[in-house]
Amino acid sequence: MVRIAVAGTGYVGLVAGVCFAEVGHQVTCVDIDENKVNVMRSGVSPIFEAGLEELMQKNYSAGRLNYTTDYQSAYRDADAIFIGVGTPEQPDGSANLSYIATVARQIAESVEKDCLVVVKSTVPVGTNDKVEQFIRDFLVNDVRVEVASNPEFLAQGSAVHDTLHADRIIIGTESKWAQEMLMQIYEPFHLPIVSVNRRSAEMIKYASNDFLALKISYMNDIANLCELVGADIQDVSRGMSFDERIGSKFLNAGIGYGGSCFPKDTKALEYIAKQHGYELKTVKAAIDVNEEQKKILYKKASKRLITLHGLKVAVLGLTFKPGTDDLREAASLENVPLLLEQGADIYAYDPVGAENFARIYPEGKHGRGSITYVDHIEHALDGANVCFIFTEWGEVKAITPEMYKKLMRTPLVYDGRNIHSVAQMQEAGVEYHSIGRKH
Ligand code: UGA
Incomplete structure (x- = not known):
């Protein structure tokens, strides 16, 4: 059993803390937000x-997991302190490291025994060297503090599963002591561990995320070409997927990638390269393709319709992917303002993301257009002139072609996730536009 403190209770920190407790470690999660800490203590995520x-x-009741705002008490006698705070993107694409710096300072002022500081947050290559120096500069007590890199590969919506059943654990250390401590922490997970130096570990995180972003942008690029040459991207990707060198995952063309990671990490790596006088052309291409892709359905619809003004527009799905209420970099955020600007009356449905979206676009008039949030898909489709699908929620996938035909005033559907069969939609008399397929 290792005594672990975790700084930050977002996706990365909280899930890591809970999973460490689950495998038997003694964990204290630290957050500055008193309300959040109270909510977590009451068993609510x-x-x-x-x-x-x-x-x-389960782990709170068992006494293995605790939450506090009192970072000093949590850090004082921890064997390892994991940092899982955010590294948001700055306007120039670089990562904002101020949250990491704050935590590093607090650690330096609190630790009373030797301890390993483990950075889980995604940080530019070389940051952990600086974090280590920073902590040592501010250390109050005469103790040994080392920093290790341990990037996180969980995806939202399957975070707990991804952590407990990760494909690999990456540990980046500069000493045997640090390596052994991390090995001990991860031993009960029984997962493959890849042990490298700190900078390589930091790079593995960016290189992995950017590779996946590239894969998606590549498929989107090919999908757009498929439309022009009369091929079908789903058949193309299926054909490709049998090649084990390509693999079958992340080949789905769509309305572009969103979320808190791919958009941020592609821009961050491009920025890092630029700082070193190097142009990372492949990653830049992935970013450019994605930006265009997010607007592709809007562009198609604008060509097809003389105006959106006064039209009832059903928007199905607001989050960047199903299984999360996260809206960061979601295609909806790109398209809804465009639709509103054109005077559309939007009826939006999302099983969990509507509340968050309404904070950004409150229900009611917005310039020439308006937005109304509905609890049932039928209410969004009823009498609609056009429907946009931005997120492939199960309930959206379950809509039958006949429902569009029956409920919509004009059954015109723009699907950013290729969830319906082109043939079945045509058969039902729905005008159906999707990505990289015949229409
Ligand atoms: C991503 C990675 O998948 C995780 O491995 C990584 O740990 C995480 O970022 C992170 O750095 O924290 P996440 O952003 O939660 O996870 O979501 P994904 O499931 O990867 O989806 C990202 C976006 O790509 C979504 O908008 C999704 O719709 C899109 N996508 C995904 C596609 O358009 N096509 C695909 O084939 C797959």
């Missing part, structure tokens, strides 16, 4: 994540 609440309640 501040984020929507399958299976998380159950594990929070």
Whole structure:
């Protein structure tokens, strides 16, 4: 059993803390937000994540998991302190490291025994060297503090599963002591561990995320070409997927990637390269393709319709992917303002993301257009002139072609997730536009 403190209770920190407790470590999660800490103590998760609440309640009751705002008490006698705070993107694409710096300072002022500081947050290559120096500069007590890199590969919506059943654990260390401590922490997970130096570990995180972003942008690029030459991207990707060198995952063309990671990490790596006088052309291409892709359905619809003004527009799905209430970099955020600007009356449906979206676009008039949030898909489709699908929620996938035909005033559907069969939609008399397929 290792005594662990975790700084930050977002996706990365909270899920890591809960999973460390689940495998038997003694964990204290630290957050500055008193309300959030109280909510977590009452067994409620501040984020929507399958299976998380159950594990929070189980491990809290077992006394292995605690939450506090008192960072000093948590850091003082920890064997390892994991940092899982955010590194948001700045306007120039670089990562904002101020949250990491704050935590590093607090650690330096609190630790009273030797301890390993483990950075889970995604940080530019070389940052952990600086974090280590920073902590040592501010250390109050005469103790040994080392920093290790341990990037996180969980995806939202399956975070607990991804952590407990990760494909690999990456540990980046500069000493045997640090390496052994991390090995001990991860030993009960029984997962493959890749042990490298700190900078390589930092790079593995960016290189992995950017590769996946590239894969998606590549498929989107090919999808757009498929439309022009009369090929079908789903058949193309299926054909490609049998090649084990390509693999079958992340080949789905769509309305572009969103979320808190791919958009941020592609821009961050491009920025890092630029700082070193190098142009990372492949990653830049992935970013450019994605920006265009997010608007592709809007562009198609604008060509097809003389105006959107006064039209009832059903918007199905607001979050950047299903299984999360997260809206960051979601295609909806790109398209809804364009639709409103054109005077559309939007009826938006999302099983969990509507509340968050309404904070940005409150229900009611917005310039020439308006937005109304509905609890049932039928209410969005009823009498609609056009429908946009931005997120492939199960309930959206379950809509039958006949429902569009029956409920909509004009059955015109723009699908950013290729969830319906082109043939079945045509058969039902729905005008159906999707990505990289015949229409
Ligand atoms: C991503 C990675 O998948 C995780 O491995 C990584 O740990 C995480 O970022 C992170 O750095 O924290 P996440 O952003 O939660 O996870 O979501 P993904 O499931 O990867 O989806 C990202 C976006 O790509 C979504 O908008 C999704 O719709 C899109 N996508 C995904 C596609 O358009 N096509 C695909 O084939 C797959």
